[in-house]
Amino acid sequence: xxxxxxxxxxxxxxxxxxxxxxxxxxxxxxxxxxxxxxxxxxxxxxxxxxxxxxxxxxxxxxxxxxxxxxxxxxxxxxxxxxxxxxxxxxxxxxxxxxxxxxxxxxxxxxxxxxxxxxxxxxxxxxxxxxxxxxxxxxxxxxxxxxxxxxxxxxxxxxxxxxxxxxxxxxxxxxxxxxxxxxxxxxxxxxxxxxxxxxxxxxxxxxxxxxxxxxxxxxxxxxxxxxxxxxxxxxxxxxxxxxxxxxxxxxxxxxxxxxxxxxxxxxxxxxxxxxxxxxxxxxxxxxxxxxxxxxxxxxxxxxxxxxxxxxxxxxxxxxxxxxxxxxxxxxxxxxxxxxxxxxxxxxxxxxxxxxxxxxxxxxxxxxxxxxxxxxxxxxxxxxxxxxxxxxxxxxxxxxxx
Amino acid sequence: xxxxxxxxxxxxxxxxxxxxxxxxxxxxxxxxxxxxxxxxxxxxxxxxxxxxxxxxxxxxxxxxxxxxxxxxxxxxxxxxxxxxxxxxxxxxxxxxxxxxxxxxxxxxxxxxxxxxxxxxxxxxxxxxxxxxxxxxxxxxxxxxxxxxxxxxxxxxxxxxxxxxxxxxxxxxxxxxxxxxxxxxxxxxxxxxxxxxxxxxxxxxxxxxxxxxxxxxxxxxxxxxxxxxxxxxxxxxxxxxxxxxxxxxxxxxxxxxxxxxxxxxxxxxxxxxxxxxxxxxxxxxxxxxxxxxxxxxxxxxxxxxxxxxxxxxxxxxxxxxxxxxxxxxxxxxxxxxxxxxxxxxxxxxxxxxxxxxxxxxxxxxxxxxxxxxxxxxxxxxxxxxxxxxxxxxxxxxxxxx
Numbered sequence: 018x019x020x021x022x023x024x025x026x027x028x029x030x031x032x033x034x035x036x037x038x039x040x041x042x043x044x045x046x047x048x049x050x051x052x053x054x055x056x057x058x059x060x061x062x063x064x065x066x067x068x069x070x071x072x073x074x075x076x077x078x079x080x081x082x083x084x085x086x087x088x089x090x091x092x093x094x095x096x097x098x099x100x101x102x103x104x105x106x107x108x109x110x111x112x113x114x115x116x117x118x119x120x121x122x123x124x125x126x127x128x129x130x131x132x133x134x135x136x137x138x139x140x141x142x143x144x145x146x147x148x149x150x151x152x153x154x155x156x157x158x159x160x161x162x163x164x165x166x167x168x169x170x171x172x173x174x175x176x177x178x179x180x181x182x183x184x185x186x187x188x189x190x191x192x193x194x195x196x197x198x199x200x201x202x203x204x205x206x207x208x209x210x211x212x213x214x215x216x217x218x219x220x221x222x223x224x225x226x227x228x229x230x231x232x233x234x235x236x237x238x239x240x241x242x243x244x245x246x247x248x249x250x251x252x253x254x255x256x257x258x259x260x261x262x263x264x265x266x267x268x269x270x271x272x273x274x275x276x277x278x279x280x281x282x283x284x285x286x287x288x289x290x291x292x293x294x295x296x297x298x299x300x301x302x303x304x305x306x307x308x309x310x311x312x313x314x315x316x317x318x319x320x321x322x323x324x325x326x327x328x329x330x331x332x333x334x335x336x337x338x339x340x341x342x343x344x345x346x347x348x349x350x351x352x353x354x355x356x357x358x359x360x361x362x363x364x365x366x367x368x369x370x371x372x373x374x375x376x377x378x379x380x381x382x383x384x385x386x387x388x389x390x391x392x393x394x395x396x397x398x399x400x401x402x403x404x405x406x407x408x409x410x411x412x413x414x415x416x417x
Numbered sequence: 418x419x420x421x422x423x424x425x426x427x428x429x430x431x432x433x434x435x436x437x438x439x440x441x442x443x444x445x446x447x448x449x450x451x452x453x454x455x456x457x458x459x460x461x462x463x464x465x466x467x468x469x470x471x472x473x474x475x476x477x478x479x480x481x482x483x484x485x486x487x488x489x490x491x492x493x494x495x496x497x498x499x500x501x502x503x504x505x506x507x508x509x510x511x512x513x514x515x516x517x518x519x520x521x522x523x524x525x526x527x528x529x530x531x532x533x534x535x536x537x538x539x540x541x542x543x544x545x546x547x548x549x550x551x552x553x554x555x556x557x558x559x560x561x562x563x564x565x566x567x568x569x570x571x572x573x574x575x576x577x578x579x580x581x582x583x584x585x586x587x588x589x590x591x592x593x594x595x596x597x598x599x600x601x602x603x604x605x606x607x608x609x610x611x612x613x614x615x616x617x618x619x620x621x622x623x624x625x626x627x628x629x630x631x632x633x634x635x636x637x638x639x640x641x642x643x644x645x646x647x648x649x650x651x652x653x654x655x656x657x658x659x660x661x662x663x664x665x666x667x668x669x670x671x672x673x674x675x676x677x678x679x680x681x682x683x684x685x686x687x688x689x690x691x692x693x694x695x696x697x698x699x700x701x702x703x704x705x706x707x708x709x710x711x712x713x714x715x716x717x718x719x720x721x722x723x724x725x726x727x728x729x730x731x732x733x734x735x736x737x738x739x740x741x742x743x744x745x746x747x748x749x750x751x752x753x754x755x756x757x758x759x760x761x762x763x764x765x766x767x768x769x770x771x772x773x774x775x776x777x778x779x780x781x782x783x784x785x786x787x788x789x790x791x792x793x794x795x796x797x798x799x800x801x802x803x804x805x806x807x808x809x810x811x812x813x814x815x816x817x
Binding site for chain 1: 619
């Protein structure tokens with residue numbers, strides 16, 4: 018009997034009707050591909066991802082089914098003591114909510130009792146560094162993410178002083194967590210934007226399956242597995258200083274022109290990425306995790322993989338170019354003419370965006386077959402502090 | 418081995434990677450409380466609710482985790498032949514999509530392959546009856562739903578000539594289905610509104626558990642069970658004519674003031690409904706499905722259940738007042754000041770709204786403790802045609 022199975026046995030009490038607090042008896046050290054099979058149907062909602070640790074939760078955590086990305090702006094005049102107060106309060110809220118408990122002053126244990134792997138992940142934008150008088154501690158790439166030729170950015174989806182990435186497999190505890198976090202930030206910050214995303218539902222496919230996006234593609238195939246050395250080397254900052262054990266998040270709202278995409282023939286769709294839609298494997302053969310064979314030629318001697326195929330352009334050319342892509346689809350519904358507004362909330366974690374997102378996106382902006390159907394309409398970059406222990410707050414090493 | 422288990426055995430092929438079409442080999446005659454326990458984790462996405470039948474799917478179907486309610490307005494000048502064409506096309510789309518197949522002209526079998534109990538339910542507003550020259554066939558209550566004293570209705574959430582209620586346990590196939598249905602309606606109709614809702618995720622709680630709303634209350638306790646005679650007597654029209662086997666849907670967008678609600682003490686919250694938040698049972702004791710004892714008095718002789726408690730006012734006083742409440746929470750995110758915009762997409766099915774929704778809502782508008790925290794901001798009523806067989810289209814008995 019694995020430790021995981023043992024911990025999850027506590028979920029059986031749920032069936033008896035005592036929901037409040039039951040979730041707190043459960044803990045998934047890090048949900049892996051075999052999680053689903055050992056959790057009883059009754060206990061699914063009680064799954065908890067630990068909040069405290071060396072790294073923040075919600076990064077190595079397998080992507081949940083639902084996400085809300087919330088960007089806050091500090092109110093004019095906010096200083097270091099205000100930021101301290103805000104982060105202390107939000108850290109406390111996040112620790113309680115993700116454990117399945119009501120936040121401070123909350124008296125509704127039932128709503129948060131089934132967090133369904135709720136995570137709250139904090140990111141810091143340039144405005145936070147300036148407010149605390151430590152503008153020089155903000156990584157330059159976070160303050161000055163380069164513009165790219167294909168950008169069509171809108172202010173309403175861009176920027177922010179503080180990011181909260183709130184994820185859960187269940188939209189109900191997610192909604193409750195977000196409203197409590199927002200409420201506890203209202204005195205000190207205003208809402209800059211809030212973007213809602215989703216992945217396939219828990220257990221729609223076998224656990225560990227790469228999720229499909231709204232174009233039908235498996236999205237995130239090249240991600241390092243969370244239990245590998247590769248993962249740490251890709252995601253966690255190892256520079257001395259306050260960011261050590263943290264990461265950098267580049268967030269992009271990428272609109273998809275699904276009208277024209279849906280009409281495109283299968284061969285053209287697969288040419289655009291060099292991967293098959295059926296299972297994400299390269300058009301030149303192999304399995305999902307294999308790279309396409311760019312040297313392959315067809316019967317007439319023409320290359321099978323186009324030079325501008327997305328995978329050819331996007332694949333890391335050096336180990337430092339790698340990222341963890343932890344994206345979610347969005348669909349804000351049709352406009353009065355029936356035109357869809359949907360796409361991808363691209364969220365990439367990496368130790369240093371200068372070495373990974375920037376060169377890769379520069380290459381894609383120069384040439385990428387997918388640019389015909391995708392447009393970047395929002396952009397924000399955040400320094401992601403390391404995790405904390407009980408009694409500390411997220412970002413304490415920076416804010417002090 | 419039950420028929421259901423047998424049918425679901427087909428889901429095992431999913432693990433082998435052949436997704437397309439696999440879903441079509443599965444059929445849940447009517448998902449019941451024991452569904453979750455017999456479906457393997459791998460097959461959850463492949464669950465199919467049959468589209469064809471005497472009644473439309475998505476009514477007796479246990480409420481899914483996600484819903485989009487889409488109201489269309491016919492374009493000016495639309496006549497009977499246009500409406501025929503629209504309904505024929507949308508019926509064909511709905512039949513294919515809910516079976517896990519791509520719609521007409523769709524060449525992406527992967528996206529719809531895992532419908533997760535996708536249903537598409539059609540409703541007709543007054544404008545459809547007028548367009549086909551049969552205005553007199555529109556039930557008066559659908560055309561002239563009375564105004565209620567507490568209404569604060571906004572046009573942007575109200576009305577509509579055609580309703581599509583699209584539900585699934587998975588937001589991905591739901592998004593795809595909606596965009597294809599909208600696209601195939603664009604020539605003939607415009608989008609009046611689209612409202613997105615959710616319930617607790619599949620398997621967060623044991624199957625058959627009454628879902629919690631964003632106030633933490635179990636919502637839908639009084640619903641008749643789908644396999645009872647009561648259900649048919651409550652929901653399906655038995656009047657001679659085109660609506661026989663159909664129903665009426667009253668849809669209300671009910672905004673919740675969760676800020677003040679969250680701060681309220683537990684006793685006050687439970688007094689407002691006369692039910693406990695923990696398990697939905699009456700404050701006077703008993704189980705969730707029991708009615709509160711309105712005659713109970715406390716030690717000082719005061720009534721335990723207030724006369725204006727929601728359950729006292731909302732409970733059906735005659736069998737004809739009963740409804741099937743099949744609602745979803747909504748959360749459109751905070752405004753810049755951090756004020757939440759969330760509540761309930763109330764969707765009630767009944768054989769005749771004159772006898773059920775209208776008198777009940779009149780009573781609630783007169784007095785209901787919950788009116789302090791809830792406001793009706795949208796309203797629409799639709800006649801819901803019966804189901805159809807293969808080769809027919811929804812509404813054919815009316816539209817001809």
